[in-house]
Amino acid sequence: MPKHSNEYISHGDLQDLTGLPKRVNLGDAKKRISGQVSAGKAHIEGDMELGKKCVTALRSSGEFKRATQGFHSYPARLHPEAARLLLEALPGKTLADPFCGGGTLLVEALIAGRQVFGSDLNPVATLVSTARTALLSQEQLTRLSKELDDIHQIAAQAMDDKRHVYLHPAILKYKSWYKTNCFDELACLHDAIRNYESELKPLMQAIFSSLVVKYSLRASDTSNKVVYIPRKNGAVLRAFKEKSKEYTAQLAELQTLVPPGTAPAMITLADARHPNFDNVDTIITSPPYPGTYDYLPLQQLRQAWFNLDMREKEEIGSRRAFKQVKAAYEAWLKDTDNWIQASANALVKGGHLAIVVGEGMQAGKLLRVAKPTIQAAEKAKLSFVTSASVERFDPATKMKKIEYILVFSKP
Ligand SMILES: C[S@@+](CC[C@H](N)C(=O)[O-])C[C@H]1O[C@@H](n2cnc3c(N)ncnc32)[C@H](O)[C@@H]1O
Incomplete structure (x- = not known):
């Protein structure tokens, strides 16, 4: 999707938007018990x-x-x-x-x-x-690490001037579920991934997705309770870096466990x-x-960030x-x-x-x-x-x- 697509709006224009809801109902949620309850x-x-x-x-x-x-x-x-x-x-x-x-x-x-x-x-x-x-092959694993570093760098630079960061309007409805610094860092990461040319993009999106609820005001994937956890500036970008490292190590372990030829x-x-x-x-x-x-519906935040089509019926x-x-x-x-x-x-x-x-x-x-x-x-x-x-x-x-x-x- 090119940056200038009409569908996307510039982060620089966000201040002009009024009428954002203070609270958004994310639907009923209840924990299912499995594995954790003896x-x-x-x-x-x-x-x-x-x-x-x-x-x-x-x-x-x-x-x-x-x-x-x-x-x-x-x-x-x-x-x-x-x-x-x-x-x-x-x-x-x-x-x-x-x-x-x-x-x-x-x-x-x-x-x-x-x-x-x-x-x-x-x-x-x-x-x-x-x-x-x-x-993934060893070559792909090495490339993934490098590309994730690139994404981190591009997003960190974009934080200095967010006018060129574009968002899908679907996420604006949920902006009040984020502290401003977390939302901005997520927006910069999301845009950096969206514009990055790579066959490994879905893996980058999954790392981004793993941060979407954790760095919101929502208590968890299955709870719509609001929690205020203090998040310092740079927390989301740091988490992306750590998550990238953790995930590539997990993937490397997976490659050693799967029998060759699978x-x-x-x-x-x-x-x-x-x-x-x-x-x-x-x-x-x-x-x-x-x-x-x-x-x-439990995935509303991810649905909005990625503008996903949910076949709820x-x-x-x-x-x-x-x-x-x-x-x-x-x-x-x-x-x-x-x-x-x-x-x-x-x-x-x-x-x-x-x-x-x-x-x-x-x-x-x-x-x-x-x-x-x-x-x-x-x-x-x-x-x-x-x-x-x-x-x-x-x-x-x-x-x-x-x-x-x-x-x-x-x-
Ligand atoms: C109990 S969960 C599966 C959890 C999975 N075993 C795991 O370990 O993560 C049930 C799944 O059914 C999916 N689902 C609901 N309706 C569906 C449908 N009509 N066709 C396919 N999947 C559906 C939900 O999205 C959910 O991921």
Whole structure:
């Protein structure tokens, strides 16, 4: 996009804009519990041996910072050790995750030497997954470090005269979510990346994206509480530099862990009901738990910085839809039927589908997930293999919820 494009406006003209909102509602948010809250009683039905492995996966907890797994937050992330254990329990050559989120499974599958296919409806998910699974040569890694240094330098220089820094108007609505110095530094970084010619640009954008919420007044990715953390001038630029170093080191580690000859991950923006992959032997995935998160609106700040197109109407199981509990639960059941049928179609004979899913909660009532998921798999002519579950205590509602791993095979 050239600097003079009509769509973009100069940072130098920002003072002239009036009527910016003081507060912007970023939508309801609630933390989903997974991995962090210790698991209670377990239950297995079907294949005991596989079921026990799934229970161990569900009980995964604690820090796990292998390779790029620590790079960039993503709501409701699967525990990386759970991903690793599930891949070990379901061996194969290929792995697809149609709700790939931040790409936890994709990273572990690359390390296991699988051919990897990941997709998600959320462009932030595909950006993060792309960055976390990047397979680069030594030459590309060295170039990435150099180009990130360039970006830092260009942005630092732009801070002295911001008239030539251009922003998409979409972000102006959210300017009040930033302290001025943080906003300005982010704007200079964003513009420097936007104008930089490089095949590695998506990786630079992902680093930028990792700072967008942290240096706003928003408490976290999943909380819209306002927090005032003092940020000195230069804090964002310094964070970009540190994050760049950390990320390139994580990428270097990833290259050493992925077996030589492993194909690069194919990551696409797609609705799980219409996946872009076919003929895979294993699908492991974690669809949205009903009524738990608004995955797309939660990314409003990133959506605005990158002017992303969010297909919010296609989001499955969103929390906002559950304001009408009965209709939303019925829609979730139908969507579950549809994405499971599409996944079943994409499996080879003898292939496996493993689903990590937990109960939702609305108006003090649990939204059951196991039975309808098993029924959807039956309708798609998949055979039931095992159901493993653990109870988790939800501190927010003070109730127990059950989280499952359900495994099916294609006869
Ligand atoms: C539980 S999260 C997946 C988290 C992922 N396993 C990880 O470790 O980061 C569910 C994902 O489903 C995505 N999603 C919601 N509706 C979708 C749809 N119709 N098609 C594909 N993805 C969708 C959300 O954007 C979110 O990333």
